[in-house]
Amino acid sequence: MPDLASARIAGEPFFTLPFGDIVNYFTPYTAVLFGFALLFTAICIFSRPERQLDVVFGTDAYYAKGVTGKELRFRRFMAIACGCATMGAMLSGDVFNFTLFVSMVGICIIGIVAAVKSRHVLDAAYNYGIISIIATVPLFGGAAITLATTGTLSIWALSGMQAGMPLIAKILILLGVMGEGIAPFYAAKAELFRAPGAPYVIMIHVSSLLMFLRVVEILLTV
Amino acid sequence: MISWYVIGLIVIFAGVALTFSAFLKERDDVHKLILADLAEISGLAIIALTATDLAEALIIPGLVVGISELLAVSEIYLTREKLFEQPKKRFRIEVMDSAPALLGAILVIFGIVLSGFTGGAVAATGVIFYFLCKGQQERFALIETVSGYAWALWIVAFFTFMLAPSYWFFGVMLAGSAILAKVVAKMSLIGAMRGESNA
Numbered sequence: 001m002p003d004l005a006s007a008r009i010a011g012e013p014f015f016t017l018p019f020g021d022i023v024n025y026f027t028p029y030t031a032v033l034f035g036f037a038l039l040f041t042a043i044c045i046f047s048r049p050e051r052q053l054d055v056v057f058g059t060d061a062y063y064a065k066g067v068t069g070k071e072l073r074f075r076r077f078m079a080i081a082c083g084c085a086t087m088g089a090m091l092s093g094d095v096f097n098f099t100l101f102v103s104m105v106g107i108c109i110i111g112i113v114a115a116v117k118s119r120h121v122l123d124a125a126y127n128y129g130i131i132s133i134i135a136t137v138p139l140f141g142g143a144a145i146t147l148a149t150t151g152t153l154s155i156w157a158l159s160g161m162q163a164g165m166p167l168i169a170k171i172l173i174l175l176g177v178m179g180e181g182i183a184p185f186y187a188a189k190a191e192l193f194r195a196p197g198a199p200y201v202i203m204i205h206v207s208s209l210l211m212f213l214r215v216v217e218i219l220l221t222v
Numbered sequence: 223m224i225s226w227y228v229i230g231l232i233v234i235f236a237g238v239a240l241t242f243s244a245f246l247k248e249r250d251d252v253h254k255l256i257l258a259d260l261a262e263i264s265g266l267a268i269i270a271l272t273a274t275d276l277a278e279a280l281i282i283p284g285l286v287v288g289i290s291e292l293l294a295v296s297e298i299y300l301t302r303e304k305l306f307e308q309p310k311k312r313f314r315i316e317v318m319d320s321a322p323a324l325l326g327a328i329l330v331i332f333g334i335v336l337s338g339f340t341g342g343a344v345a346a347t348g349v350i351f352y353f354l355c356k357g358q359q360e361r362f363a364l365i366e367t368v369s370g371y372a373w374a375l376w377i378v379a380f381f382t383f384m385l386a387p388s389y390w391f392f393g394v395m396l397a398g399s400a401i402l403a404k405v406v407a408k409m410s411l412i413g414a415m416r417g418e419s420n421a
Contacts, residue, residue, distance in 0.1 A: 103287045126302065129294060130258045136287060143269075143280075
């Protein structure tokens with residue numbers, strides 16, 4: 001098993017999963033993040049969505065808005081897919097795979113937000129969609145520049161190199177993750193917290209938080 | 223001497239900067255979507271600059287992610303603007319009434335001769351042309367089923383490579399014909415599903 005050169009940042013890797021030259025790995029740090037994503041995916045699978053209650057002012061009456069049927073199934077599917085993509089991003093040992101998983105998280109988040117069929121929510125989903133399309137430019141660009149200058153995409157190989165990933169590629173990847181991870185801002189803008197279906201909205205925040213935590217680890221390692 | 227790679231990067235980043243400056247001025251939502259697609263293409267161009275086999279392998283997932291994001295966002299646009307009606311007046315010229323069967327057949331046969339991913343794209347162009355001219359009362363469920371089986375065959379071919387490498391020729395043939403059917407089916411569905419009950 002090759003050594004991860006800057007293991008002091010995230011701890012010594014204790015599990016590797018090689019697919020040819022793509023070596024996925026767990027360090028204590030990424031294993032914790034992975035477990036976190038797994039936990040929230042399980043919550044999305046097993047919990048029932050929250051029902052929103054609107055109190056009619058001045059009386060004892062209230063409206064209950066539930067999430068049912070097709071919309072429930074779609075949002076649950078998207079939340080689970082988002083969890084899986086996040087888990088993939090957590091254990092990926094390859095820069096391009098990481099960027100692909102990050103953009104998959106973006107697509108799933110578009111799905112979660114867009115399931116609510118009201119005008120201002122769809123507006124927010126549309127704007128986030130545009131941002132996440134644009135964010136794939138620096139993401140893939142950073143990975144491609146890394147490949148062109150160092151000849152490899154493997155985090156293992158990059159961490160062992162003297163030069164490592166060029167600074168411009170690091171900046172680009174960070175920009176890309178910022179673009180995909182801006183989702184909670186749009187979720188807040190659409191007031192999704194006040195829309196019914198709570199556990200699925202949580203997935204948006206969990207996945208973007210975990211993406212930021214992982215990209216910091218990758219950028220410090222390579 | 224600056225290397226060609228750096229010159230290419232500078233050109234692409236100039237293009238990206240141009241696209242982003244257009245973004246700042248643009249107010250129309252559809253135009254924004256098109257500009258975003260333009261930016262996406264320049265992202266693929268950065269990958270293509272690497273100019274190795276690996277870069278070619280990276281472009282396909284990049285393209286798939288880009289197209290799926292584009293489809294998702296345009297679907298959101300359609301839902302938001304409540305655009306469920308098919309446009310009444312469609313583009314018609316004479317060749318669209320007389321030639322579709324022949325041209326479609328030529329393209330499909332040529333695609334099958336080419337085989338593989340490129341052949342799939344050529345054959346799909348034939349199928350799309352046919353649908354475009356003849357309208358679409360076809361059974362999409364059938365095309366979807368073909369696509370599903372083709373994907374399964376593709377996977378079978380991969381397992382053949384891994385588990386029984388001596389049957390590689392069988393695997394190559396299976397994978398080549400399956401990806402052909404898969405690409406044809408998928409591409410001919412693009413744009414034809416709008417207005418159906420599952421839209």
